[in-house]
Structures are given as C-alpha cells and as structure tokens.
Amino acid sequence: MIAQIINPHQIEVYDLSQFDAYAIMHSGQVFRYQTTNTGFTVWSAAHWAELRIFPDKVIIKCDDAAYFYRYFDLTTDYRIIKNALAFPKLQKVMEVGGGIRILQGDWVEMVISFIISANNNIKRFTKTLNALCESYGTQIAGHGYAFPTLTQLATITVADWRALGCGYRDQYLMKAVQQLGQMDFTVLQTLSTDALNKALLAMAGVGPKVAACIMLFAFHRLEVAPIDTWLKKAITQLTLDEQAVILHGQYAGVAQQYIFYALQHLHQTL
DNA sequence: ATCCAGGCAGATG
C-alpha cells in the first residue's frame, strides 16, 4: 500500500521509495509551497496541505484528503513506471529523483503559472505567482491564499499584470484568461492528447513547451514530455534508446521530470 | 557588464 486516507483531513503515505516530498516540491511542477520545521506546506487552487516527514511515513494534514489523494497521484504505483524506464542514464537520475510523482494540479493554475514561466526563471516567476495570489486570491483563514478564481483573474488589468512582474507576458495573460472562461475542463479531459494539444496551443502565450507542461501537470498525460532549455541540453547526452523513451515513450513525461530535477535542481550531469 | 531563465508570437526565407 502506498498511502491511505485516515480521515477527511489526513492522509498517511507509507512507501517513501515512491514519495519524496523534497524532490516533488523541487521538481518544477509546484511553485506555491513553503518549507516548515517538519516538511512542507503546499497550496493548490483553494486547497492547502501540510506534509510532515517522518523516517517511515509522511503525514499529510490538509483541508480535503480526497483532493490531495488525487493531487499526489496516490493510486499510481511508480515502481512500474520506473521499471519501464530502467535505462542506464535514466537509472542514474531515478536514484536521486525516484520519489518524484506527477501531480494533478489545478488546470487554471497550471495554465497561468506556465504562461508566466516562459523565458523566465523559477525564482522570479515563483515570486510573481505568490504576489498574484496575495493580491487577487481569497485568503484561507490561517492558511495563506488561494489561487485566484477565473472570476478574480478576470478583474486583473494589463497594468496589474505588469505590476506583478509579468513583463511582456501581460497581454498574453489578459487574453488567456478570457479564453479560459470559454473552455471546459471536463470536455478537454476527454480529448485525445493530440486534440488537447491543439486546443491548448490556441491560447495566448501557450506554445509547445507550455502546452506540454499543462498536459503533464494538469491533465496527467504521462506520455507528454516538456522539452525545455535543460532537456535540450540533456537529450544529446542520452543514448538513442533513451531519447526514444523521452520523445515517444508511454512515460516520457515522468522520465523528463527525473532528468529535469537532477539537472536543474541538483545540478548533476548525466 | 553580458548572459540567461521550464519560450512565444510574428515576420521573414
């Protein structure tokens, strides 16, 4: 058993070989989190969770256990995925990042976050995202701020986006918020990955890489690998087999996350 | 100071 819902506000995770809270938080798929004495606090949409890390388990205290059971993808056995990725250089990055899981993020939050992420650095756009929540999101009593709802996002002007530090992306964000209002997650969810990709590419500020991030981190399309500046450098270092896994494999997105974490966060070489 | 950051849009071959 990977994890269990103890009650509506608590989850316990038992298999830490496939749940590394530190690696998950630093793998570039969640930007609203804080380190605490015992672990992390993380926010998603209007929800919050406190992760307390113990030697043999992680206790997740949260506002909605069902939400975070899905968010942390706790029904998926990552041992199966890692077996499918057992190539030499991937093995090396899985040794340090093998506890990463692909989160099921809120799709509006992922769209806005990754539009802001383009040609930006993580430290800076994380600051922007937190400012966005504090300025336009609803305060959660004693637990920080929610990500702004679509209604709240729609009140933000071009000048406001600029003031948040979004730079030239302000116009993209204005239009993307409008477009989000005309899209339906439950419909998009039913689309093939190819059709979903096309739908996402129609949004302002969304190109191939941002669309891939949205598909992986909000639609859980594990076969989609966002190829960013880090992966472009990495891919030439991989064997042809591994390149095929990254570009076309069933778990390309997961493999990509292991590589991204090892390179970008741990500054390892392949 | 120059280059780069989880790239994209628009223009030009």
Add this chain to the structure above:
DNA sequence: CATCTGCATGGA
C-alpha cells in the same frame, strides 16, 4: 516548413 528576432525583468 524551418529559422530569426524582439521581448520585461532580475539574478548569476
């Protein structure tokens, strides 16, 4: 279809 360029902004 592929390639080139401008773009806000702050950190290295």
